[in-house]
Amino acid sequence: MGRFGVLGKIFTLVAAVAIVSVGGTAYYMQVLSSNRLIISTTTSLFDTGVLDKIERHFEDTHSIDLNFLSVGTGLAIKFAERGDVDMILVHAPTKEFAFLEGGYGLCRKIVAYNFFTIVGPEADPAEIADVSPEEALTRIANAGRSGETTWVSRGDDSGTHIKEKGLWNNAGFDLTTLQGESWYIEAGAGMGETLLITEEHSAYTLADMGTYLKYFNDNLITLRSLVTQGQPLLNVYSAIAVNRTLHSNANFDGAIAFIKFLVSEEGQQVINDYGQDLYGQGLFFPAARLLEENTNSTLAQWIQEFAFLNGCECPPEYQNGQFQLYS
Amino acid sequence: MFWEVIEAFRKAVELIVSFDSTVIEITLRSIFLSGTATLLSALWSLPLGIMIGMKEFLGKSLVKSVFNALLGVPTVALGLILYLILSKHGPLGFLSWLYSPLAIMLGQAILISPILISFVASAVEAVDPQVIDLAKTLGASETEASVAVLRESREPVFLAIVAGFNRAIAELGIALMLGGNIVGWTRVLTTTIALETGRGNLALAIALSTILLLIVFSVSILINLIERRRR
Numbered sequence: 001m002g003r004f005g006v007l008g009k010i011f012t013l014v015a016a017v018a019i020v021s022v023g024g025t026a027y028y029m030q031v032l033s034s035n036r037l038i039i040s041t042t043t044s045l046f047d048t049g050v051l052d053k054i055e056r057h058f059e060d061t062h063s064i065d066l067n068f069l070s071v072g073t074g075l076a077i078k079f080a081e082r083g084d085v086d087m088i089l090v091h092a093p094t095k096e097f098a099f100l101e102g103g104y105g106l107c108r109k110i111v112a113y114n115f116f117t118i119v120g121p122e123a124d125p126a127e128i129a130d131v132s133p134e135e136a137l138t139r140i141a142n143a144g145r146s147g148e149t150t151w152v153s154r155g156d157d158s159g160t161h162i163k164e165k166g167l168w169n170n171a172g173f174d175l176t177t178l179q180g181e182s183w184y185i186e187a188g189a190g191m192g193e194t195l196l197i198t199e200e201h202s203a204y205t206l207a208d209m210g211t212y213l214k215y216f217n218d219n220l221i222t223l224r225s226l227v228t229q230g231q232p233l234l235n236v237y238s239a240i241a242v243n244r245t246l247h248s249n250a251n252f253d254g255a256i257a258f259i260k261f262l263v264s265e266e267g268q269q270v271i272n273d274y275g276q277d278l279y280g281q282g283l284f285f286p287a288a289r290l291l292e293e294n295t296n297s298t299l300a301q302w303i304q305e306f307a308f309l310n311g312c313e314c315p316p317e318y319q320n321g322q323f324q325l326y327s
Numbered sequence: 328m329f330w331e332v333i334e335a336f337r338k339a340v341e342l343i344v345s346f347d348s349t350v351i352e353i354t355l356r357s358i359f360l361s362g363t364a365t366l367l368s369a370l371w372s373l374p375l376g377i378m379i380g381m382k383e384f385l386g387k388s389l390v391k392s393v394f395n396a397l398l399g400v401p402t403v404a405l406g407l408i409l410y411l412i413l414s415k416h417g418p419l420g421f422l423s424w425l426y427s428p429l430a431i432m433l434g435q436a437i438l439i440s441p442i443l444i445s446f447v448a449s450a451v452e453a454v455d456p457q458v459i460d461l462a463k464t465l466g467a468s469e470t471e472a473s474v475a476v477l478r479e480s481r482e483p484v485f486l487a488i489v490a491g492f493n494r495a496i497a498e499l500g501i502a503l504m505l506g507g508n509i510v511g512w513t514r515v516l517t518t519t520i521a522l523e524t525g526r527g528n529l530a531l532a533i534a535l536s537t538i539l540l541l542i543v544f545s546v547s548i549l550i551n552l553i554e555r556r557r558r
Binding site for chain 2: 008015021022025029038046055065082083084189214215218219220247
């Protein structure tokens with residue numbers, strides 16, 4: 001028996017187990033970290049499940065472990081600016097431009113697009129079905145002010161929230177005024193949760209088509225997609241690598257490999273096919289070929305007007321010599 | 328919606344009884360991370376608790392009330408502080424611990440330290456002071472005397488450790504803010520429940536909630552049994 005008896009032994013054992021567990025985890029992390037790629041992304045991409053599918057395809061052919069943080073565009077960009085992630089996958093062009101111009105990001109590629117939709121209860125008390133987005137918001141505001149309906153705002157600085165604020169501005173409303181009104185609720189939540197809140201309140205909200213279709217087809221919501229048409233509702237997703245000269249820890253090579261995969265034939269096919277079997281239509285549309293072949297279709301033009309900086313998706317000074325991405 | 332919920336419950340039972348690999352993996356990770364956090368916390372909390380309980384010193388009641396106040400520290404507040412410390416631009420950013428299992432272990436270990444310290448200090452104080460005197464008369468050193476005290480109060484100390492584990496495995500704020508709910512890496516019971524509900528994946532959320540409740544209840548029953556034995 002040692003001087004401290006059984007308790008001493010137990011304490012030594014506790015210490016040994018704790019040290020082995022922490023050490024083991026640290027070692028495991030060390031082994032993995034060289035191949036880890038941390039991507040902060042929007043809740044809309046994550047909630048639909050398309051990223052799970054992309055991850056499976058990517059990891060089949062690459063020895064890089066993808067780690068997604070689902071946080072919303074505003075926070076995703078903040079994380080990247082702080083250097084806590086290696087890459088972002090977001091949908092708010094104006095914020096992306098600021099991110100590039102601030103020197104935080106490189107090698108932006110537009111990977112996919114779809115449309116936002118204004119959804120609401122089947123009864124549609126504000127009568128917005130198939131009117132223009134601006135007109136729809138005006139009618140919702142009028143109905144809200146007379147106590148007939150509610151608007152649920154994401155309120156989380158996400159890409160969808162930024163789009164929503166832009167639409168209210170276009171329709172001639174002042175956001176600070178709106179925030180003070182009782183029919184305008186701010187959820188402060190991701191897309192999926194906001195849809196569930198909207199469903200509970202029989203309210204209206206702006207959603208990306210992908211998340212809406214998934215929730216509708218999974219019978220989680222009965223909300224109808226009421227306004228879907230028009231350039232103002234265009235939604236464009238881009239990938240940007242974190243600048244490694246600013247954050248030397250960033251896994252830049254991993255990020256470039258993943259961006260290349262996203263715009264490759266295979267990656268674009270995965271994006272295109274996702275949801276076809278379950279929902280009868282794709283949730284996202286691939287954007288790479290549409291832009292490359294520069295067919296002067298209305299859509300390519302809409303994307304260029306909405307999501308291009310200085311006439312291209314990534315100005316040369318931010319291309320970091322990755323010319324094959326932009327040829 | 329009603330039938331969806333019933334269906335989700337049915338699927339949840341299926342997930343549990345079929346030992347679904349995702350469910351098992353997340354459960355084991357939760358137990359491993361929170362268990363290690365508890366042991367880690369015990370390493371510094373037990374000596375500290377015994378010291379505070381045994382020694383008389385200036386400001387002792389202040390120290391004790393500080394730890395008592397920290398018992399209820401909001402996990403998100405602690406999560407935020409640790410996020411700022413572990414973030415790349417924070418003082419410990421060079422470790423690259425953020426969004427890793429180590430960050431969760433560290434955070435939960437700190438979270439439950441006040442529980443362990445407070446409980447252990449009170450338990451030690453309740454030990455008859457004659458035990459210390461007797462031990463010292465028999466020629467025990469300071470350290471040996473504290474081991475004697477710990478032996479007298481081993482059950483409340485064990486309870487403190489178990490209660491700490493319960494708090495660690497059931498908390499969400501730290502695991503989410505420092506772990507990031509990354510698949511196959513930092514996804515634990517509470518973060519998965521929170522995020523899968525938002526994604527509409529009710530079956531998985533219900534299955535994991537059931538398991539979490541089972542763990543927390545079993546631990547509570549264990550605590551009760553021990554307390555009954557003491558009387």
